[in-house]
Amino acid sequence: MHTRRLVKRSVIGSRVYAPGLTGDAAPLSGVIQAVKQDNRDASTGHRRNVYTVLMQDGSLKEYSEEEIAQMTAKAPLKSSLKSTCNGGQRDGPTQGQNGGVQRGEVPSLSPESTEEPRVLEHKRTGRALEPEKDHTRSVSLLEQKRKVVSSSIDVPQARKSEEEVDMDKVTAAMVLTSLSTSPLVRSPPVKVSEGLNGSWKDGGFTPSSYNSSGYWSWSAPSDQSNPSTPSPPLSADSFKPFRMPSLGGPPDDNIDEHDGNSLLFDEPIPRKRKNSMKVMFxxxxxxxxxVLSTAAGIQRHIRTVHLGRNCDSECSDGEEDFYYTEIKLNTDSVADGLSSLSPVSPSVLSPPPGLDQRQPDGTNGAKSENSTTTPLSRSAPSALYLVHTDHAYQASPTHNRTQGFGEQRSQTIAVLSSPPRAAGSLSRKSRGEGKKCRKVYGMENRDMWCTACRWKKACQRFVD
DNA sequence: ATTGCCGGGAA
DNA sequence: TTCCCGGCAAT
Structure with missing residues (x-):
């Protein structure tokens, strides 16, 4: 059963070649758009699949499983992947080493039209050296990734048909996700993951972080190995150390849970987008x-990932529409990076003024919030730990002020790099320089103070 | 002397 | 958790 399902998913989006389809000898290629199941042989438990293929010429045709198999088998190099898929699926548990893997992934990636595969292709091509077939490449990449994963996790490959399946799901999900986010956020990641440390997680992970935007460059001792990217990924250097504590062990940490994305980070992200205004979903x-760049993509994402439907948009009842929103970003590295990190309203995505301006001088932890009057321009505490500190403090419940973006941002940062405040200044923060509630409102208006001030705590309203 | 706020503690 | 405040440290 599982196998069946997998098959379905895996095949969709695959390209097949149909030599004689149209009657002439010229091979026609098409992309599998959908798979239907025919329960004719219900008695035997055997089901036949009918594949809907979008032909090169734009026509739609349906083929039986056998036909598809043949098509793929005969297909030239390009289709090698597909054939693998098909072959693999049938083998069931015994399937070859990676048959399973591939199957799961390919399909989920390009369930719909050719558009999606294309994206993928692009991304990969961006970094891939050899001009192989797109699909093939993507598959192999995935495959590689998978291997890495399993190796780090120590998963016995041979036995586990069952596990394999799960794995596929996961991978598929990962791919999906990565697909969605990568364009925006992760240009840098790619490299990191590959080159620096073998750990895909690390690499991928980093990028997603706000750091990648390059705003922290000042702090990183960095040898950021990412010359090509405009926004240097903080990656390995600055990033790692911080996480370590939590990891305590192998690189294959338990990824950040706040978002499954982390899983996919290893995905190669091709290049960075330059357009300044971009509509995302x-x-x-x-x-x-x-966040995906296309409506179709997001719909597919929702359909497959959240609604659990593997079918094409055709069978969609439009429900997906309720689960996504269109956002406009004026892209710049910052926005990009952030968008993936946290779900924030696009309107806030503009470059955060405060962050990059902070300088290591002071000491008090200021939280960068955009409280209306905050004088962020002034020099302030060094970004990283300070932010973190503050944020931590803010964690306390009361807070009506909107701190959407800034807060999330700082949070992210905190996660990424959380040098114990102790490390820096042992004792208390140095006195803040900005105005404080007391100063601004005076004792008479104590009730106008922020709660922190009222409690004689670090002011939350006028942060330095 | 003031001011900011940490560290504690009471409610 | 919320609210206070003693008391230290920076101004």
Whole structure:
């Protein structure tokens, strides 16, 4: 059963070649758009699949499983992947080493039209050296990734048909996700993952972080190995150390849970976008926040990932529409990076003034919030830990002020790099220089103070 | 002397 | 958790 399902998913989006389809000898290629199941042999439990293929010429045709198999088998190099898929699926548990893997992934990637595969292709091509077949490449990449994963996780490959399946799901999900986010956020990541440390997680992970935007460059001792990217990924250097504590062990940490994305980070992200204004589509599903560049993509994402439908948009009832929203970003590295990190309203995505301006001088932790009057321009505490500190403090419940973006941002940062405040200044923060509630409102208006001030705590309203 | 706010503690 | 405040440290 599982196998069946997998098959379905895996095949969709695959390209097949149909030599004689149209009657002439010229091979026609098409992309599998959908798979239907025919329960004719219900008695035997055997089902036959009917594949809907979008032909090169734009026509739609249906082929039986056998036909598809043949098509793929005969197909030239390009289709090698597909054939693998098909072959693999049938083998069931015994399938070859990676048959399973591929199957799961390919399909999920390009369930719909050719458009999607294309994206993928692009991305990969960006970094890939050899001009192989797109699909093939993507598959192999995935495959590689998978290997890495399993190796780091120590998963016995041979036995686990069952596990394999799960793996596929996961991978598929990863791919999906990565697909969605990568364009925006992760240009840098790619390299990191590959070159620096073998750990895909690390690499991928980093990028997603706000750091990648390059705003922290000042702090990183960095040898950021990412010359090509405009925004240097903080990656390895600055990033790693911080996370370590939490990891305590192998690189294959438990990824950041706040978002499944982390999983996919290893995905190669090709290049960075330059357009300044971009419309994106964000998944509103709880805890998802995936952002895709195309409506179709987001719909597919929702359909497959959240609604659990593997079918094409055809069978969609439009429900997906309720789960995503369109957002406009004026892209710049910052916005990009952030968008993926946290689900924030696009309107806030503009470059955060405060962050990059902070300088290591002071000491008090200021939280960068955009409280209306905050004089961020002034020099302030060094970004990283300070932010973190503050944020931590803010964690305390009361807070009506909107701190959407800034807050999330700082949070992210905190996660990424959380040098114990102790490290820096042992004792208390140095006195803040900005105005404080007391100063601004005076004792008479104590009730106008921010709660922190009222409690004789670090002011939350006028942060330095 | 003032001011900011940490560290504690009471409610 | 919320609210206070003693008391230290920076101004």
């Amino acid at each position: 964000k998944c509103l599903w709880k805890n998802c926040g995936k």
